[in-house]
Amino acid sequence: MNELDFKELARTAMLGEPAGAPEAAEQAVAAGRRTLRRRRALGGLAVAGAAVAIPAAAGLASGLPGQDRMTVFPPTAASAAPSPGERQPLLVRFEALLREAVHDRYAVTRAVPIGDEPSEVDIPPRVSLVLGDDGWVSLRTGDQGVTGLVDCVGADECSERPGADDSRLITSSRTADSGARTNMAAVIRRDGTYVSATASDAVLDPGTLVPGRPSGGDIPVGLDELLRMAVAASHEPR
């Protein structure tokens, strides 16, 4: 095979090329404008992760689709154990989100041979759930910080699922070779702030998740506590 062979084969491979999409340019312009608006809305927040995370926490608490209201616990409640009555609704909502992620939004999108799947380390860890030494699952910010927001906003997936309060929910999942499933739920608010949480079945089964460190001081307590409660509630007897 030489260069000419390659071109000939490539042209043959394109015989089934679908028709063009004349609206593609207009769609790109519209999406580009939205991205610019969100960048302007974010302003200098891109270098201040905590400042972004705080409104994002409120986004998670108030922007989940289908919910009427979710309590946001104040920072002073961080060390207080939520009552059973507070835990159960959070758990139900949290688990429902993950189920939707698996069965509704992202079924099998592509077959990937076992052994060929990307490494876990390739997942941009924006905000992750980790099991702390104390047994609690908590949040951890990743190296990507808020830089992932731009890519996310520019992607079609961000507009898939409208939620309450002008937010949109992004969900995804994958199953590793070991059978462990990773689910991701992210909420994008109209003002561009967002939060994402990556969890796995291991969250519901302590002992199989690699121990992590408790969340750092830059994590908003409200969100941290919210997810702690969701996970803690999942361990309660049904």
Add this chain to the structure above:
Amino acid sequence: MRTFTRRGRDKEFSAFAAARWLALRRTAFLLTGDWHEAEDVVQTALVKLYVAWPRVRAGTAEAYARTTVTRVFLDGRRKRSATELSVADVPDGRPTPTGSVDARGDLVVALRALPRGQRAVVVLRYWDDLSVEQTAAAVGVSPGTVKSQSSKGLQALREHLGRHYAEEAT
């Protein structure tokens, strides 16, 4: 940096995107092996290009767009990791857009067997006719890497397609 009114920027960008969209999609198709995924890649790249448009110097838009398509494709590995499910059994062959597997897909199948970086080098060099230096800039590797990867890539394609060629020759 160029300065635009919004209307002027949109008009110029739209004209460029409309003119280059098909060519970019073809490049993306060879990279991804799937027309729908190719459209996603191009659309994502165009959004990035729109945002960067004032910084794109006149006459370099096409190279900028091709580079962005390539980078979106290469970066897509991370996004795939969060959206794909692995399965134990993979069907033989790859379905074409019409759902059947035939000889037209041979090159696509062979390309998908290449590592993504090597695939990008081969497609840019031998489909888009970029020079070694241009390919290196688009993929983000050294010219030496482009030379070695294009050679290895072509060799791998020869091996993969060898049987098909032999049958055609007889």
